[in-house]
Amino acid sequence: MQPFTTLQAVAVPLDVANVDTDQILPARFLKKPRSAGYGNFLFHDERRRSEAYPLDAPAYAGAGILVADRNFGCGSSREGAVYALVDGGIRCVIAPSFGDIFASNAAKNGLLTVTLPEAAVAALRARLATAPGAALTVDLPAQTVTDPDGAAVSFEIDPFKKRCLVEGLDDVALTLEHAEAIAAFEARVAAEQPWRVPSIAG
Template sequence: MERFRPVRSIAVPFARDNIDTDQILPARFLHLPRDADHGACLFRDLRGAPDFPLDRPQWQGARIALGGRNFACGSSRENAVWAMHGHGFRAVIAPSFGDIFAQNGLKNGLLPVRLPEATVAAMIARAEAEPSAELTVDLQAQQVIDADGVAHPFEIDPFARRCLLEGIDELAFTLSHEEEIAAFERRIGRENS
């Protein structure tokens, strides 16, 4: 995984609540191999709709997405994260997320940032009114800096933060605890025999 660096970018507002992972990546693209262009499939069936922001010229090149409540609920498909990351997004700011999507994001360099509903609503309103307004997502400092320079702190698991900042994956860490896992297996083996 690449190291997560501060992201300074304009932000695309996906203002609706409960945007599900079937919208983010429709099921007919689920068989694509990991190295396929998932970004091209992002929100495929919503693109082209007049009120859908992704392809509008004012938000091209955005690396931050703004979402409504319960962003990316539904299916466990990690492909939804691959699609957002593949399209260029590195952070999604929303009041709440589907659990599995948030976990998947942390493991793929797509940072889920939870901020209070009113804060996100204000950021969405600002992005719609002034698309060139930039946000900065600073994981090191655990804050989002808005276009007025106001810092909004956010919470994140310290370990996930370290993994993202240093570009290490969880698996290497867990494998370093092989001895504890083996001891656990010996114990349940005895209990079950």
């Protein structure tokens, strides 16, 4: 997956609490192949219910950061919600709190979730609403978010999650870090207990 170090991008405010994964990606689109580009379905139904949905405003075109309200990504465990955000160009979501499974899925797909105090996130959303198209800077190694005025606020993140994001390590890449040990184990089993090694009929 794409490593995440420092991101400076247009940030879009989404002043809605309890945004669930069905709002992010309606369930009927889960049968689509990932190659179809899940970004096409990001907030599909919500965007059609409102003629002024924030993500559709010209000032927020190409936004890479979403500043949301509390409990973002609650609801079902669908990983497709993260696919939709990433495919739609969103690399970071800032909110006061997240659905636990959503946050776990996000880290495994290169999407950084930043948890900040509710008042700080509300202030960011208000600042962005008064300056549409303004950019934030998210520095993961330094664990800071810098607003358009240059004021920085720190955030906490699990060290293992941070390492995976900075180095671009998904579950497959983490497993491959042990490739030599796995190969040595398989060779030892084949030599010592050959009956345990499945044979492939030719």
